[in-house]
Amino acid sequence: MKSGRSGAVSAGRHPLAIFNNPTFRGVFFQLVFVAGLGWIVWDLIQNTAHNLQRANIAAGYGFLERTAGFGIIQTMVSYSEASSYGRAVLVGLLNTLLVAGLGVVLATILGLIVGIARLSSNWLVAQIATAYVEIIRNIPLLLQLFFWYFAVLRSVPGMREKWTLFGVFHLNIGGLHAPRPVFGDGAIWILLAFPIALGIAVFVSHRGKQRFERTGRRPPLGWIYAGLFVLLPIAAFFLAGRPIALDMPQFSETGPLLKRGFKAGSGITVIPEFFGLLLALSIYTAAYIAEVVRGGIEAVNHGQTEAAYSIGLKRGQTLRLVVIPQALRVIIPPLSNQYLNLTKNSSLAVAVAYPDLVSVGGTVLNQTGQAVEMVSIWMLFYLGMSILTSLVMNYWNKRVALVER
Numbered sequence: 001m002k003s004g005r006s007g008a009v010s011a012g013r014h015p016l017a018i019f020n021n022p023t024f025r026g027v028f029f030q031l032v033f034v035a036g037l038g039w040i041v042w043d044l045i046q047n048t049a050h051n052l053q054r055a056n057i058a059a060g061y062g063f064l065e066r067t068a069g070f071g072i073i074q075t076m077v078s079y080s081e082a083s084s085y086g087r088a089v090l091v092g093l094l095n096t097l098l099v100a101g102l103g104v105v106l107a108t109i110l111g112l113i114v115g116i117a118r119l120s121s122n123w124l125v126a127q128i129a130t131a132y133v134e135i136i137r138n139i140p141l142l143l144q145l146f147f148w149y150f151a152v153l154r155s156v157p158g159m160r161e162k163w164t165l166f167g168v169f170h171l172n173i174g175g176l177h178a179p180r181p182v183f184g185d186g187a188i189w190i191l192l193a194f195p196i197a198l199g200i201a202v203f204v205s206h207r208g209k210q211r212f213e214r215t216g217r218r219p220p221l222g223w224i225y226a227g228l229f230v231l232l233p234i235a236a237f238f239l240a241g242r243p244i245a246l247d248m249p250q251f252s253e254t255g256p257l258l259k260r261g262f263k264a265g266s267g268i269t270v271i272p273e274f275f276g277l278l279l280a281l282s283i284y285t286a287a288y289i290a291e292v293v294r295g296g297i298e299a300v301n302h303g304q305t306e307a308a309y310s311i312g313l314k315r316g317q318t319l320r321l322v323v324i325p326q327a328l329r330v331i332i333p334p335l336s337n338q339y340l341n342l343t344k345n346s347s348l349a350v351a352v353a354y355p356d357l358v359s360v361g362g363t364v365l366n367q368t369g370q371a372v373e374m375v376s377i378w379m380l381f382y383l384g385m386s387i388l389t390s391l392v393m394n395y396w397n398k399r400v401a402l403v404e405r
Contacts, residue, residue, distance in 0.1 A: 048372060055369060063368045064089065070363055072355045074271050085364050092360030093381060099278055099356065100343045100385075106282035107342060108335075111289025116319070118294050129290070136287035141345055144284055149276030149352045160260045162251060170249060170262070176275060177249040180268035186240035193236040197228040204228075218321075273354035277346070285342045292334045296327035328400045336393035343385050357381060 018024055052059050064086035071081050076094045079087055117129035136144070154173065157163060162170040162177070170177040201224070208219040237244065249267025252260050262269070300323050308318040349356040358378060365374040 052372075057369045059372070061370075061373055063370050063373070066368075068364070068367075070367075072360065074274060074355055085368065088360050088364060089357070089377065092355055092357040095274075095354070095360075096346055096349075096356040096358075096381075099274060099281065099349070099354070100346045103278055103281040103285065103342050103346070104339050106278070107285040107289055107338070110282060110286035111338075112293055114286060114290035115293025115297070118290065119297060133287045133290050136284060137291075141280060141284045142348055142351060145276060145280040145348055145351055148279045149272065153272040153276050159262075160257065162262075168248075170251065172262075173272070174262065174269065175272050176270040177251075177262055177267050178270070179246040179248050180266075182245045182247050184243040184245065186243035189240045190233050190236045190244065193233040194229070197232045200232075201225050201228050271354075273349070273352045276352055277349050277354050280348075281342055281345060284345075285338055288338050288341075289335065292331055292338065293327070295334075296329075296331035297323055299330045300326045325400065329397075332393060332397045332400065336390060336397075339389050339393070340386050343389065344382060347382075 019028075049059065065084050067081075068083055068085050068088040069081055070088070072079055072088065072091050074095060075091045076098065077087075077091060079091050114129045114132055117125050118133065120126045120129070157172045159172060159174055162172045164170050168179060204219075204224055205221060208221055212218045247267055249269075250263040252263065254260070304322055304326065305318055308322040313321065346356060347358040350359045350362065353359065361374045361378055365371055368374075
């Protein structure tokens with residue numbers, strides 16, 4: 001008895017005995033980790049500030065108001081060499097959004113077609129789709145970008161010649177030349193026709209769903225949507241007095257050699273750098289999306305297909321009304337990753353001098369030396385795009401999720 005009480009007293013007095021408490025150990029080591037991480041971050045900040053001071057570079061984003069002094073070959077907003085660095089960064093940001101947005105749309109359409117084609121009962125179609133996926137997926141994206149830009153788009157006619165398609169579109173080494181729409185008074189009504197058509201489509205879809213639940217008959221929503229989004233803008237175009245005209249690209253084949261070619265300012269020109277990057281991103285990502293689509297379709301129980309056939313649905317109706325809606329629950333999560341990859345891969349535009357955010361930002365960085373600020377802008381942009389894409393896709397995923405009653 002004596003020895004036991006003596007032992008408890010000696011253990012309570014030991015200075016390291018408190019480490020036997022798991023709660024204390026957990027809190028202690030977390031505090032040590034936070035303190036260590038904070039010390040590293042503070043040391044990095046101190047070193048960065050010291051190096052900037054030695055290089056005589058002022059920290060902060062005030063440099064964005066200074067004159068850029070360099071040109072950009074593609075701009076979606078007004079820009080000149082007298083514009084500010086901030087304006088140049090905005091131009092690069094919009095160019096990135098343009099190529100990434102169009103790339104997502106094209107890759108989704110192509111990937112859906114190829115993914116369904118891989119499951120086709122037609123042997124030739126299935127083999128062609130398989131060859132596309134295996135070839136494209138196993139070649140690095142950068143090499144494909146070089147192929148489209150240097151081997152394909154750089155082998156077209158020179159600036160004094162052209163290839164013509166349907167007498168409307170023209171292609172030469174300067175890019176794709178197409179008619180440019182010129183908006184006059186009343187064009188706003190045509191633009192307003194699209195949100196109006198969208199509102200009517202949502203209303204029709206809601207009523208169509210109620211009718212289907214009540215009667216079991218599904219209205220021809222596809223034809224209704226097509227009519228709304230095509231006929232309504234056309235009707236607005238004529239009612240507003242045809243306020244949109246086309247500025248055709250003008251090509252001179254005669255006269256002095258230096259004056260031959262497309263007249264500057266006529267029509268609209270899609271530069272080959274944009275075209276090559278868009279082709280490479282879309283075709284490369286579509287190969288992965290095709291596999292995602294194929295996996296999603298194969299995840300649907302074959303009994304669902306047989307049940308659809310047994311009630312008289314045709315092959316196309318079965319795919320559109322039964323298989324694809326169920327496959328979306330499997331397709332959407334990995335599809336989100338492909339959209340994120342496409343957006344981030346657009347930074348390879350630097351390889352072909354397409355003026356995206358990274359390319360323009362690199363020029364700004366070289367001229368100003370504001371490395372920390374420019375890298376932070378790049379990181380914030382791509383992080384914001386990733387979060388926004390994830391939020392939209394997660395919302396869509398919840399919309400198609402199976403609801404148990």
